[in-house]
Amino acid sequence: MKLTGAQALIKSLEMEGVEVMFGLPGGAILPVYDPIIDSPIRHILVRHEQGAGHMAEGYAHVTGRPGVAMVTSGPAATNIVTPLCDAYMDSVPMVCITGQVASTAIGTDAFQECDTTGITMSVTKHNWLVTDAADIPLVVREAFHLASSGRPGPVLVDVPKDISNQMMDWYWPTDADVEADLPGYRPTTRGNGRMIREAARLISSAERPVIYAGGGILKARAAEALLELVELTGVPVVTTLMARGAFPDSHELCLGMPGMHGNYTAVTSMQKSDLLITLGARFDDRVTGKVAAFAPEAKIVHVDIDPAELGKVRRPDVPIVGDCRLVIEELIKAVRALHQDESFEPADRARWIAQIREWQARYPLTYQRDPDDGSLKPQFVVETLRDNTPDDTIVVSGVGQHQMWTSQYWRFDHPYTWVNSGGLGTMGFAVPAAVGAKVGRPDRMVWAVDGDGCFQMTAQELVTASAERIPVKVAILNNAYLGMVRQWQELFYEERYSEVYLSPDLPDYVKWAEAMGCVGLRVESPEEVLPAIDKANQIDDRPVVIDFRTDSREKVYPMVAAGTSNDDIILGPSQGEGGR
Amino acid sequence: MTPPGTSSRHHILSVLVENKAGVLARVAGLFARRGFNIYSLAVAPTDDDRFSRLTIVVDVESAPLEQITKQLFKLINVVKISELDPARATEMELLLMTVRSEPGVRSQIMELVGIFEGRIVDVSPDALTLVVTGPPGKVDDFEELMRPYGIVELQRTGRVALPKLDRQAPRLRSVTGKVV
Structure with a gap:
């Protein structure tokens, strides 16, 4: 069967099981957009290429399958660099297809030409410039294989226009073909048995152990295995920003989020632990604080x-390279074997658990619930939303104060219900990622909790959502500031506020929402919160935006200032007697 | 100054890569992005035309060698990495140099080239171009000896290396224990 390169590309995506892709056409990708008309793949037309990338990420976060984005050359390719970098930092599987000028024009500074593979080399797991249409099926198979196996990540396939038009003989490569063409790619998935037994021994004998669960748990689909390990060993768990939902917050051994804005117990239990069982986490600077002072007495698995x-x-004292799920399953077997050994004496952890309970009681995660001035606290909005939405609601956030409050005050009891930009910290992530998440899980309610600064960066994708009938809901915590920057200027720059004021009224978020085909609501006082949420929850035929006018002065606490030790955690005014 | 050939800061990585477009850019980009320093780099095809071999001398003061090799190995086109301990490797480098040689000193230079088993490959009335190969330390020595004469231009290849062969003599089974 003879196909053009473009037809082969779309057919290859179909063969990979792609049901939906996000994109925007243009000159160099035109040939590939033609066969889309006849393809069962749903194409969602975005309003900006960055939106296509974040939608693909949101889709991948909630489904576990690679999100697919397709854009043209030049400025479209550069516009999608941010989502690629975001996906690379957070290990999100994503396949990006870009058009390129004709191969004969490459290097001539042709119209809308840019060195896409060169530019994206450092923000992708791998990328390809296709030079022969006959390579397309093999490259597409390899792209999906690389994006979704090993440590997942984004990949990019750059297709020159003449290659899209070139004829080729259709074929579909086998697993063996893919393996033979990737001689340097053999991820290790099974952990070393001796190391796993050593880890089991340390876990069983540690007096103050903590499981430090990261995003790798979710990527490896290891949430069930983690729960079994915790029930078996009784070791408390912290879940990082990327791992919220990987272990249920309502479980008595869940300590919540550690790190710069983690709660006191999560931060301090890591600091005082004698063993950190690190599962799919990477000792990010936002978790460790000053590395030299981080968990000084802890051995590391x-x-x-x-x-x-x-x-x-x-x-690490015990390094284990492997897939989190497979390793945890082996670890469970190793711990069981150890327990059956009659000479084995498990460590007494009663004192450790009692200490943790004391911290939890003494330094709860809280805020001023009844402010004298009747101001609307952002945390109250998050809590009310949490308590009045289904248990399995997918929550998406942007980056900044609203992100931290959502991570802190939401209760995540299911994996894949939290979508956010962790490593790169991409403002503007929420709206498009929420659209992608809703496309991936149309059966779930999807709420984006966004900041006013973030919302203004990518709000135009609500036009996409309206046009495509994707009923996402957006709660803007509108404090009229770039809030997190304001917080740092207040605390570390002597309240010298430089370029952080945004105004609560400009733009008018309600009118803007309506102009984009959404329902727009405004909430200015605590009593209006619940009615607005109830109203939004009843709307299922279009997106809804609620402009919550929240208290600008509110700050995110606890806080470990950048570069300082986690021992020097700063508590909020209402967060217990230890506030320093 | 410690001669580069003997510095413990420098480790040799022999990296087998797929012979595909852009692979060198990926390696160079990785070093730049992670802040690793390359001291020298040589690239050449191997006996199998699907692969090329990079011989990279890295500065381990810029980053731990383990991080450098692990990050390199994440590149999809990197097939195999061997670390060569300088003490257990045979290293070779080639130096091409144009040196001023007024008629009075020409014979001295020719004598030194002879000692270093080099060759003269080009001659003009007042300059010589010569080539010397050998372990990097020897090439360094030669360069220092030539400096007073006036080096006009100099090009070194960067080193290539292979592991040293086992020094133990092979057991000659047919001989031992056999009564002749």
């Missing part, structure tokens, strides 16, 4: 599928 993470920041 570190499980990660990426060998380069082991020893990158903190040297």
Whole structure:
């Protein structure tokens, strides 16, 4: 069967099981947009290429399958660099297809030409410039294989226009073909047995252990295995920003989020632990604080599928390269075997658990619930939303104060219900990612909790959502500031506020929402919160935006200032007697 | 100054890569992005035309060698990495140099080239172009000896290396224990 390169590309995506893709056409990708008309793949037309990338990410976060984005050359390719970098930092599987000028014009500074593979080399797991239409099926198969196996990540396929028009003989490569063409790619998935037994021994004998669960748990679909490990060992768990939902917040051994804005117990239990069982986490600076002062007495078991993470920041005592799910399953067997050994004496952890309970009681995560001035606290909005939406609601956030409040005050009891930009910290992530999440899980309610600064960066994708009938809901915590920057200027720059004021009224978010085909609502006082949420929840035929006018002075606490030790955690005014 | 050939800061990585467009850019880009320093780099095809071999001398003061090799190995086109301990490797480098040689000193230069088993490959009335190969330390020595004469231009290839062969003599089974 003879096909054009463009037809082969779309057919290859179909063969990979792609049901939906996000994109925007243009000159160099025109040939590939023609066969889309006849394809069962749903194409969602975005309003900006960055939106296509974040939608693909949102889709991938909630489904576990690679999100697909397709855009043209030049400015379209550069516009999607941010989502690629975001996906690379957070290990999100994503396949990006870009058009390129004709191969004969490459290097001539042709119209809308840019060195896409060169520009994206450092923000993708791998990328390709296709030079022969006959390579397309093999490259597409490899692209999906690389994006979704090992440590997942974004990949990019750059297709020159003449290659899209070139004829080729259709074929579909086998697994063996893919393997033979990738001689340097063999991810280790099974952990070393001796190391796993050593880890089991340490876990069973540690007096103050903590499981440090990262986003790798979700990527490896290891949430069930983690729950079984915790029930078996009784070890408390912290879930990082990327792992919220990987272990249920309502479980008595869940300590919540650690890090710069983690709660006191999560931060301090890591600091005082004698063993950190690190599962799919990477000792990010926002978790460790000052590395030299991080968990000084802890031995480290570190499980990660990426060998380069082991020893990158903190040297592990027991390094295990492997898939989190497979390793945890083996770890469970090893712990069981140890328990059956009659000479084995498990460590007494009663004192450790009692200590943790004391911290939890003494330094709860809280805020001023009844402010004298009747102001609307952002945390109250998050809590009310949490308590008046289904248990399995998918929550998406942007980056900044609203993101931290959502992570802190939401109760995540199911995996894949939290979508956010962790590593790159991409403002403007929420709206398009929520659209992608809703496309991936149309059966779930999807709420974006966004900041006013973030919302203004990518709000135009609500036009996409309206046009495509994708009923996402957006709660803007509108404090009229770039709030997190304001917080740092207040605390570390002597309240010298430089370029952070945004105004609560400009733009008018309600009118803007309506102009984009959404329902727009405004909430200015605590009593209006619940009625507005109830109203939004009843709307299922279009997007809804609620402009919550929240207290500008509110700050995110606890806080570990950048570069300081986690021992020097700063508590909020209402967060217990230890507030310093 | 410690001669580069003997510095413990420098480790040799022998990296087998797929012979595809852009692979060198990926390696160079990775080093730049992670802040690793390359001291020297040599690239050449191997006996199998699907692969090329990079011999990279890295500065391990810029980053731990383990991180460098692990990050390199994440590149999809990198097939195999061997670390060569300088003490257990045979290293070779080639130096091409044009040196001023007024008629009075020409014979001295020719004598030194002879000692270093080099060759003269081009001659003009007042300059010589010569080539010397050998372990990097020897090439360094030669460069220092030539400096007073006036080096006009100099090009070194960067080193290539292979592991040293086992020094133990092979057991000659047919001989031992056999009564002749």
